[in-house]
Amino acid sequence: MSARARIRAIPTWQVTLGVALLGLGFLIAAQLAAEGPRIRYTSQERAPLVEIATELQAEREELTASILDLRRQIQSIEGSVADSAGVVKDLNDRLLAARIAAGLIPLTGTGIVLQLADSLEPAAPDTSEGDYLVSARDIRAVVEELWGAGAEAIAINGERITPTTAIIDLGASVLVNSSYVSAPYQIAALGPPDLYPRLAASAGFVDFIRARAQPYGIQVSFAEPETVDIPAFAGTVTLRYARPEPSPQASPGG
Amino acid sequence: MHVRRNQITIAAVAFVLGLLVIVQLRTQASEAAYAGLSSQDLTILVANLNDRNDQLRREVATLDRDLTRLTQNTERGDASINELRTDLQRVRLYAGLDAASGPGVILTIRGPIDGSGVEDLVNELRNAGAEAISIEDVRVVPGTVATGLPGLARVDGTPLGEMFEVLAIGPPDKLTGSLTRSGGIIAQLGATLPDVVVDVTPVERLDLPATDRNLVPTNGRPLL
Numbered sequence: 001m002s003a004r005a006r007i008r009a010i011p012t013w014q015v016t017l018g019v020a021l022l023g024l025g026f027l028i029a030a031q032l033a034a035e036g037p038r039i040r041y042t043s044q045e046r047a048p049l050v051e052i053a054t055e056l057q058a059e060r061e062e063l064t065a066s067i068l069d070l071r072r073q074i075q076s077i078e079g080s081v082a083d084s085a086g087v088v089k090d091l092n093d094r095l096l097a098a099r100i101a102a103g104l105i106p107l108t109g110t111g112i113v114l115q116l117a118d119s120l121e122p123a124a125p126d127t128s129e130g131d132y133l134v135s136a137r138d139i140r141a142v143v144e145e146l147w148g149a150g151a152e153a154i155a156i157n158g159e160r161i162t163p164t165t166a167i168i169d170l171g172a173s174v175l176v177n178s179s180y181v182s183a184p185y186q187i188a189a190l191g192p193p194d195l196y197p198r199l200a201a202s203a204g205f206v207d208f209i210r211a212r213a214q215p216y217g218i219q220v221s222f223a224e225p226e227t228v229d230i231p232a233f234a235g236t237v238t239l240r241y242a243r244p245e246p247s248p249q250a251s252p253g254g
Numbered sequence: 255m256h257v258r259r260n261q262i263t264i265a266a267v268a269f270v271l272g273l274l275v276i277v278q279l280r281t282q283a284s285e286a287a288y289a290g291l292s293s294q295d296l297t298i299l300v301a302n303l304n305d306r307n308d309q310l311r312r313e314v315a316t317l318d319r320d321l322t323r324l325t326q327n328t329e330r331g332d333a334s335i336n337e338l339r340t341d342l343q344r345v346r347l348y349a350g351l352d353a354a355s356g357p358g359v360i361l362t363i364r365g366p367i368d369g370s371g372v373e374d375l376v377n378e379l380r381n382a383g384a385e386a387i388s389i390e391d392v393r394v395v396p397g398t399v400a401t402g403l404p405g406l407a408r409v410d411g412t413p414l415g416e417m418f419e420v421l422a423i424g425p426p427d428k429l430t431g432s433l434t435r436s437g438g439i440i441a442q443l444g445a446t447l448p449d450v451v452v453d454v455t456p457v458e459r460l461d462l463p464a465t466d467r468n469l470v471p472t473n474g475r476p477l478l
Binding site for chain 2: 053
């Protein structure tokens with residue numbers, strides 16, 4: 001085989017192989033260099049637990065999807081019930097208002113999305129690694145400031161805040177409505193068009209930035225999209241201990 | 255012969271490449287999703303998911319029953335007024351639009367607590383299964399916030415003073431246990447606010463007021 005012929009022969013398979021090997025090398029490098037969370041646990045006993053958690057999470061998603069679907073069907077039947085006296089119309093109007101108040105209806109409107117992300121700074125000698133992570137308390141502080149600034153509905157990574165929502169730490173992540181949520185946390189808030197200026201002017205929010213963003217590098221950013229969508233709560237609203245009070249002085253509002 | 259060997263080499267590389275891609279994706283999908291959790295954290299997550307899924311299954315059953323009844327009523331030409339009333343009552347109770355009563359706990363708080371301390375207590379009550387909460391006479395709903403420096407705590411503008419009560423409807427034993435356990439929220443508060451004393455009393459019946467807030471947003475509309 002002449003040198004010329006050799007050169008011409010290269011493109012057919014060696015190039016393919018070369019490209020494939022390049023891809024392989026890239027993937028191996030990506031796998032090795034994959035930047036994990038600040039704290040990463042690995043142990044034998046984790047594997048079965050991760051598997052159970054993954055299964056339960058999948059089951060939870062199926063259940064919440066059923067709940068949303070059933071609620072849609074119920075709402076549609078209730079809305080189509082006809083009557084002559086207007087009693088049903090009145091009940092349906094009140095039901096819609098109550099469902100909106102309970103967080104069962106997805107909403108859209110003006111508002112902002114605030115993002116909280118873990119710090120990228122290395123931990124200083126006399127501080128704890130945990131101080132550089134967004135905690136449940138950080139999220140609650142921002143949520144409280146948003147309510148104070150006039151927010152009317154809030155969701156964290158798609159989990160709607162309802163009257164029974166707890167936000168608690170779980171390792172380097174948090175649970176919202178018992179749902180596992182990890183950083184970065186996107187807090188979507190529906191509110192007046194000047195929600196952000198109001199928030200930025202509040203003493204509590206300024207304190208939060210001063211206490212968490214400045215010393216530890218917790219990353220706080222925000223977006224003001226034209227509309228903010230807040231999803232519906234997909235959990236239970238059937239209370240087991242609380243009963244309506246028999247007294248007739250219940251608020252007629254809402 | 256020459257060509258065949260080349261093809262085998264390429265096939266082998268492609269196979270390894272595919273395998274690596276799958277391994278990478280799988281790792282990211284499961285293991286890495288919970289990478290920040292220790293075995294102990296994972297146990298808590300599993301327990302939480304178990305409880306929550308039980309609740310969700312009950313809700314699905316309730317909704318299924320409601321839907322069947324509504325469908326049957328519609329077929330009979332019945333206006334389903336009773337079902338609508340029951341549904342309305344259930345949702346209003348959950349939302350805090352109606353007064354509520356039931357068993358639970360009374361938290362008596364004495365000393366100069368701050369707003370975020372009160373918020374921490376409320377959050378822990380919810381985490382332990384509280385279904386309805388009020389601070390003094392203010393029903394806690396989304397938007398209700400306790401604020402203020404130590405000794406100047408207020409909720410929705412109402413000053414709380416040196417001594418006040420938080421009422422929570424829910425399982426009394428679970429609420430009490432969760433708040434008072436060692437390392438629990440009351441112990442944590444004691445570390446940061448040593449002059450604050452929180453007493454927890456389980457009670458058989460509490461009466462909570464309805465919220466006086468308007469909970470229907472004025473800046474948003476239903477996304478239907």
